[in-house]
Amino acid sequence: MNRKYSLFLIFIASLLGCAKPEPTGTAITNVTVIDAVNGVRENQTVVFDGDQITGVDAANTEAQFAETIDGSGKFLIPGLWDAHVHLTYDDRFTDVMPALFLSYGITSVRDTGGLMHKMLPVVKKMRADGAVAPRVFFAGPLLDGNFVVYDGISRPEIGVRNAMPADARQTIRDMKEQGVDFIKIYEMVRPDTFEAMVETARGLGLPIDSHVPLSMRAGTAGPPVDSIEHLRNIELDCAGNAPELHETRLELLKNPDELSGYELRSSLHSLQRLPAIANYDEERCDEVLESLTSTLQVPTLRLGALNLDPPFLKEDWQDALSRIPPEVREEWLNEAADMADNPVEEFTSFGEWAVFLVERMHAHGVPIGAGTDTPIFIAVPGFSLHSELEYLVRAGLSPLEAIRSATVRPAEFFSLEEQMGTIDVGKKADLVLLDANPLENISNTRRIAAVVTKGNYYDVESLLTLAKESQ
Numbered sequence: 001m002n003r004k005y006s007l008f009l010i011f012i013a014s015l016l017g018c019a020k021p022e023p024t025g026t027a028i029t030n031v032t033v034i035d036a037v038n039g040v041r042e043n044q045t046v047v048f049d050g051d052q053i054t055g056v057d058a059a060n061t062e063a064q065f066a067e068t069i070d071g072s073g074k075f076l077i078p079g080l081w082d083a084h085v086h087l088t089y090d091d092r093f094t095d096v097m098p099a100l101f102l103s104y105g106i107t108s109v110r111d112t113g114g115l116m117h118k119m120l121p122v123v124k125k126m127r128a129d130g131a132v133a134p135r136v137f138f139a140g141p142l143l144d145g146n147f148v149v150y151d152g153i154s155r156p157e158i159g160v161r162n163a164m165p166a167d168a169r170q171t172i173r174d175m176k177e178q179g180v181d182f183i184k185i186y187e188m189v190r191p192d193t194f195e196a197m198v199e200t201a202r203g204l205g206l207p208i209d210s211h212v213p214l215s216m217r218a219g220t221a222g223p224p225v226d227s228i229e230h231l232r233n234i235e236l237d238c239a240g241n242a243p244e245l246h247e248t249r250l251e252l253l254k255n256p257d258e259l260s261g262y263e264l265r266s267s268l269h270s271l272q273r274l275p276a277i278a279n280y281d282e283e284r285c286d287e288v289l290e291s292l293t294s295t296l297q298v299p300t301l302r303l304g305a306l307n308l309d310p311p312f313l314k315e316d317w318q319d320a321l322s323r324i325p326p327e328v329r330e331e332w333l334n335e336a337a338d339m340a341d342n343p344v345e346e347f348t349s350f351g352e353w354a355v356f357l358v359e360r361m362h363a364h365g366v367p368i369g370a371g372t373d374t375p376i377f378i379a380v381p382g383f384s385l386h387s388e389l390e391y392l393v394r395a396g397l398s399p400l401e402a403i404r405s406a407t408v409r410p411a412e413f414f415s416l417e418e419q420m421g422t423i424d425v426g427k428k429a430d431l432v433l434l435d436a437n438p439l440e441n442i443s444n445t446r447r448i449a450a451v452v453t454k455g456n457y458y459d460v461e462s463l464l465t466l467a468k469e470s471q
């Protein structure tokens with residue numbers, strides 16, 4: 001019932017001299033509330049009405065609610081975000097992703113790259129009245145440079161070309177008109193195009209997500225943007241010979257061998273990434289990290305450090321696979337078997353470096369966000385976010401800080417921290433009810449009993465059924 005109507009009823013009831021207002025809202029009683037700002041509050045009653053939290057109080061048995069859920073022995077955390085997803089990367093996943101995310105407690109997603117004509121219908125469907133789907137925030141296509149990595153030839157087409165600064169300005173203005181929530185700058189842009197992108201997005205009030213372009217250095221490209229993905233190319237600026245590496249890249253980016261965008265990028269990564277890590281210079285790297293304290297880092301460790309804690313060795317991997325479309329299952333089982341049989345040594349070295357760098361970043365006060373790149377590289381939507389939280393704890397975050405990375409941090413990226421990210425009166429009603437304490441063991445975020453999304457309560461079984469039906 002909407003608020004106006006219920007107020008009207010109360011008014012009529014009082015005119016008739018009948019005292020009792022009709023009970024409203026849903027209450028979760030006797031629950032332990034945990035969020036990254038308020039810490040731990042025991043024995044609480046959390047009430048939500050429509051899409052809003054209307055009460056967080058020490059358990060109160062007097063009040064009457066339309067519905068009451070016993071939260072005894074359970075733990076309530078804010079709805080989780082996956083801050084790096086691709087809803088349109090693999091068409092086999094697009095329809096099933098919303099329900100899958102919710103079944104794993106993810107109530108908001110940030111889509112970091114997809115072509116507009118594919119993204120717009122998906123976003124419209126997810127935002128439709130009554131849609132059972134996470135809140136969605138989207139960037140539109142990867143804004144690439146003269147060469148495009150994801151050009152639809154060797155890789156799926158999720159990038160667009162911006163050869164000159166003027167192209168970039170026009171592209172971003174068009175995207176804003178079509179409703180993007182932020183922009184994503186990619187790896188092959190030139191410094192002048194990068195600058196035009198930043199300036200245009202700022203002028204339009206769009207938050208900026210980015211990789212460090214290969215033509216630039218992290219200490220220069222990091223500070224003007226709001227988030228950086230995958231720690232991408234930061235290692236190049238942490239090397240003792242960072243200026244020389246940069247010079248070499250600028251030469252090679254002229255692309256004398258006429259490689260495709262994808263090949264050109266790969267060749268530069270292969271040439272410089274591991275040598276840069278081997279040449280790590282702590283003092284230089286500390287300077288870089290100091291410059292990044294206002295730029296959210298979404299390290300996607302479950303991708304970059306996959307070899308250190310592979311999903312296929314986890315207890316609930318088979319369960320996760322059972323939730324994805326059957327036609328993908330076989331393919332991923334084979335990929336997983338191949339990864340298990342032939343672990344690539346360079347990939348393990350990079351993973352160790354990535355965990356180390358996040359540890360250093362965290363120590364320097366660089367904000368960390370939780371994202372996964374799902375479904376890329378056998379990442380089951382939703383499942384992979386819980387793996388990411390485990391990685392973040394492995395990299396030195398406390399379980400509560402890991403929860404911050406998947407709640408408060410992404411909300412801050414969109415300047416929505418007043419509306420989302422904690423369990424407070426006036427915040428959006430996105431909640432996850434857990435059977436075990438996530439602060440004792442971050443893996444307990446997997447122990448989901450129920451999820452509240454946009455003010456609607458679902459036990460986990462009904463979300464699993466929904467995910468099965470959308471396969």
Ligand SMILES: [Zn+2]
Pocket residue numbers: 084085086112113373
């Ligand atoms: Zn991505």
